[in-house]
Amino acid sequence: MGTSWRRAAAVAAVGLVLAGCGQAAKSSGGGNDGIGKLEIMAPADPGGGWDQTARAMQTAVSGAKLAGSVQVSNVGGAGGTVGLQKLANERSESFLMITGLVMVGAVETNNSAARMEEVTPIARLTAEDEVLVVPADSPYQDVEELLAAIAEKGKGVSITGGSAGGTDHILAGMLLKAKDISPDKLNYVPYSGGGESLAALLGKKVDAGISGIGEYREQIKAGKLRALGTSGPNQDPTLKVPTFKDLNLGVELTNWRGVVAPGGIKPEAKERLTKLVTDMHSSPQWQEELKKKGWTDTFLSGSEFSTFLNKEIGRIRPALQNIGLVK
Known part of the structure; x- marks a missing residue:
């Protein structure tokens, strides 16, 4: 009888431990219904x-x-x-x-x-919003000069950005179209990561770059890049550069x-x-x-x-x- 009682007590104890483990497992996933x-x-x-x-x-x-x-x-x-x-x-x-x-x-x-x-x-x-930038010592002082150079030199002027067909690429095409420049003249150099396009800009392997403002903000503030224009409906308060709409290009993205x-x-x-x-x-x-x-x-x-x-x-x-x- 004593042996049976001890065996029953042991089984009950194991059951309590397992139940406790089950509750712990349910709650271990953080605060969102068990996403561990x-x-x-x-x-x-x-x-x-x-x-x-x-x-x-x-x-x-x-x-x-x-x-x-x-x-x-x-x-x-x-x-x-x-x-x-x-x-x-x-x-x-x-x-x-x-x-x-x-x-x-x-x-x-x-x-x-x-x-x-x-x-x-x-x-x-x-x-x-997107921003169009050039290296700090670039000869292109504004968007007009950059687009004029593309119209004249075609693929001799390069613009880097994210992957082909993405927002950066689309914006580059829209800027050329605003000046009736053939898309065939666009020399777009795509990178799958913002770090690579930034390195190409800082290394002066390309003439200009397009990306989200957040990706270039620190380099613009540090004076390593110069912002020429932004793509939103309103000017970015931290950059204080014109939008493409301000420049009468009719481009917003x-x-x-x-x-x-x-x-x-x-x-x-x-x-x-x-x-x-x-x-x-x-x-x-x-x-x-x-x-x-x-x-x-x-x-x-x-x-x-x-x-x-x-x-x-x-x-x-x-x-x-x-x-x-x-x-």
Whole structure:
């Protein structure tokens, strides 16, 4: 009898321990309904806007304790479409990929097999104006001089930026079109990471560069690069340079960035990821990242983001055709 009692007590104790472990497992995933390990892919090399966004999310999600751990990976190439293909094969339901207008365009210019229509939209996060820069000692003092040189020398004048077909490339084409310069004269040098295009500019391997303001801001402030114009509707208060609209070029373009998940995930997984990103957006840690990077908060989630993304997919191909990047 004593032996049976001891055996029953031991079984009960084991049951309590296992129950405790189960509760610990449920709560170990951080503060967002059990997301233990969140993976965020930046579909570009380190240094660019997508990489910066992924790492800002990592800082905010970790700081706000919204997941047990956050891992960032870089999968660069072809305007993000290499990363998009990886996302198409991803089966994890705790996986996010940074995306944006650049990728929508790159899908078209690269004739990508992986399509934006196949992802699970989660949220739009930020918007950022583009800036056209030259090295500090460049002979080109303003946009007019740079465009006049392209009209005269054609491919003898080079402009660097992100991947072919992305926002930077589109803006370069729009600037040439504003002056009735043939797109055939554009010598665009693409890089998949902002760090590479910046190195090309500082090393004077190219004549000019286009990128999000945040990627070039520090070098502009340090006097290493000179900003000629920005692409937004209003002047950036920190740069104090004219917009392309101010210069009567009629060019306006704002880059946006957001996050998507693999296609085909369960509705509850989509809801869980959307809640995590929404909670992150509300956190002081994310608001600090926005302030630090100079990004405009354009948060949009749920069906509103899905509608927005579908509209962007629909409008970008005609825009690319208009400047000769897609036939």
